[in-house]
Amino acid sequence: MAMTAPPSGAYKIVAVPELYGDTIRRLGVEGTYVGGSEADSPWVPFGDNAAIRHLAFDVRDNVYVNILWIKGPGVIGTHKHRGRVWAIGLEGSFRYLEYDWVCKPGEFITETPGTAHTLVTDDPGGMKALFHMQGANEFYDEHGNHVETLDVWWFINHYETFCREHGLPINPALYL
Amino acid sequence: MTTMTAPPSSKAAIVDVPFAHREIVARLSPGGRYIDAQSDIDSPWVPFGDKAAIKHLAFDVRQGIFSNILWIREPGVIGTHLHRGTIMMVCLEGSVKYLEYDWVASPGGLILEVPGESHTLVTDHPQGVKLFGWMQGPIEFYDENANFVETTDVWWFINHYETHCKAHGIPLNPKLYL
Numbered sequence: 001m002a003m004t005a006p007p008s009g010a011y012k013i014v015a016v017p018e019l020y021g022d023t024i025r026r027l028g029v030e031g032t033y034v035g036g037s038e039a040d041s042p043w044v045p046f047g048d049n050a051a052i053r054h055l056a057f058d059v060r061d062n063v064y065v066n067i068l069w070i071k072g073p074g075v076i077g078t079h080k081h082r083g084r085v086w087a088i089g090l091e092g093s094f095r096y097l098e099y100d101w102v103c104k105p106g107e108f109i110t111e112t113p114g115t116a117h118t119l120v121t122d123d124p125g126g127m128k129a130l131f132h133m134q135g136a137n138e139f140y141d142e143h144g145n146h147v148e149t150l151d152v153w154w155f156i157n158h159y160e161t162f163c164r165e166h167g168l169p170i171n172p173a174l175y176l
Numbered sequence: 177m178t179t180m181t182a183p184p185s186s187k188a189a190i191v192d193v194p195f196a197h198r199e200i201v202a203r204l205s206p207g208g209r210y211i212d213a214q215s216d217i218d219s220p221w222v223p224f225g226d227k228a229a230i231k232h233l234a235f236d237v238r239q240g241i242f243s244n245i246l247w248i249r250e251p252g253v254i255g256t257h258l259h260r261g262t263i264m265m266v267c268l269e270g271s272v273k274y275l276e277y278d279w280v281a282s283p284g285g286l287i288l289e290v291p292g293e294s295h296t297l298v299t300d301h302p303q304g305v306k307l308f309g310w311m312q313g314p315i316e317f318y319d320e321n322a323n324f325v326e327t328t329d330v331w332w333f334i335n336h337y338e339t340h341c342k343a344h345g346i347p348l349n350p351k352l353y354l
Contacts, residue, residue, distance in 0.1 A: 020331035027237050027334065027353065059204050060238055060354060153197035156204065175204070176238055 032173035041171060044162040049074040049126075054159040057152055058176040063134045064155040070094070070119075070126040077142065080116035083135015083151075087111070092127035095120055103129065116140075209351045213245060218349055222340040227252040227304070232337040235330055236354040241312045242333040248272075248304040255320065258294035261313015263287070270305035273298055281305075294318075 008014055018024065034040050034055050043051040049071050056065040062083065067090065070076070089103040096117040103109055111117070113135065121127040136151045148154070163170055185191060195201075211233050212218045221229040227249055234243040240261065245268065248254070267281040274295040281287055289295070291313065299305040314329040326332070341348055 019326075020335045023331050023335050023338070027235075029238055057204075058238065059201075060206060060236060148196075153200050156200050157197050160200070 029176065034171070034173050041159075041174060042162065042166070042168060043069065044158055046158075050076065052155075052158065054155060054174055055130075056176060057156050057159075057174055059152055059156075060176075061134065062136075062152045063132070063176075064152045065130070065132045066155065067128055067130050069128045070121045072126045073122055073124065074120075074126065076119040078116055078118040078140050078144075080114075080138045080140070081111055081133075081135070082113055082138065082149075083133065084113060085109075085111035085134070086132045088130050090128040090130060092121060092123040092125045094123070094127040094129065103127075206354055211349075211351055219337070219352060220340065220344070220346055221247065222336055224336075228254065230333075230336065232333060232352055234354055235334050235337075235352055237330055237334075238354075239312060240314075240330045241310070241354075242330045243308075243310045244333065246305075246307045246309060248299050250304045251300050251302065252298075252304065254297040256294055256296040256318050256322075258292075258316040258318070259289055259313070260291055260316070261311065262291060263289035263309060263311045265289070265307045265309040268306040268308055270299060270301040270303050272305040272307060273300070281307075 041053050041055060043053050046052045046068075051069045051071070053067040053069070054064070055067065056063070058064070068076070070092075087103070087109045089105045089107045089109075091105055093102050093104045095102045096119055098115075098117040136149050138149045139147050141147050159174070160170060162168070213231060213233070216231075219231050219233060221231050224230045224246070229247050229249070231245040231247070232242070233245065234241070236242070246254075248270075265281075265287040267283050267285045267287070269283055271280050271282050273280045274297055276293075276295040287307075294316075314327045316327050317325045319325055337352070338348060340346070
């Protein structure tokens with residue numbers, strides 16, 4: 001019979017059978033918690049009107065997770081994805097010029113390899129959204145000239161350069 | 177725009193490719209590596225029942241990935257198991273089939289398996305089969321009466337490798353751990 005609800009509602013840690021606990025304790029990588037404060041991870045400027053709050057870097061899978069904040073009506077110019085993106089709106093709203101929807105808080109989007117798009121917020125308060133990205137993003141100027149390809153290394157460099165310049169400690173919880 | 181139709185350089189020399197973040201890669205990347213399989217120096221054959229053995233090649237505990245060569249030395253069966261992850265295998269020697277499908281894999285052929293499939297691996301070849309695999313996620317093994325026995329994942333495969341090494345005084349090879 002299929003489970004229709006969590007099988008335990010006990011408000012306690014249940015000891016789960018684990019044959020390889022010693023191996024997991026020795027070689028496993030613990031999960032981490034990144035709190036909401038700027039001490040956990042600061043807002044790093046991304047141009048004049050935007051900032052990125054970095055949350056996770058996975059160099060083995062080229063995955064990076066962050067919150068993008070555009071502080072007022074503005075644009076993140078056309079870029080092309082070579083990997084997969086999942087995002088959820090947190091505040092304000094944003095859209096892509098290529099599509100007919102507007103992403104608002106709690107709403108969810110998927111972007112796939114090969115798609116290029118132009119992120120716009122028309123909201124007076126701008127937007128915040130959580131992005132979970134894999135692989136490379138190619139950024140182009142307004143004439144369609146390729147400028148730079150961004151992936152996990154660019155995002156690590158963006159975070160670490162800002163921390164160094166401002167005397168902030170690097171938070172190891174961001175590195176899987 | 178023109179498209180590339182051949183590798184743009186055939187020069188047998190390292191070309192210094194522009195890349196802005198080499199220092200970060202050097203500091204934070206686990207690095208690629210080569211694991212030899214012709215000898216037992218990099219990784220021994222570890223028995224998997226009487227007729228089969230596994231040569232472990234890679235373990236990635238962050239993604240639950242494991243890679244190895246499965247060798248069934250004579251006609252035999254790896255009983256029915258269910259995949260929760262994605263599997264890629266290449267037949268290296270001999271031949272292999274699944275009772276569930278109508279194909280027989282021969283050397284060089286690629287086998288793809290996806291989450292949710294269960295199947296029963298059989299080799300009828302007199303010399304059995306060698307299969308290279310790159311696998312992600314749990315594999316659930318069942319006995320012949322369809323009773324669940326154990327879920328194997330990267331931890332089972334690490335334990336299989338390390339238990340054999342410890343029992344035979346073989347040093348663990350750090351290259352196997354991504």
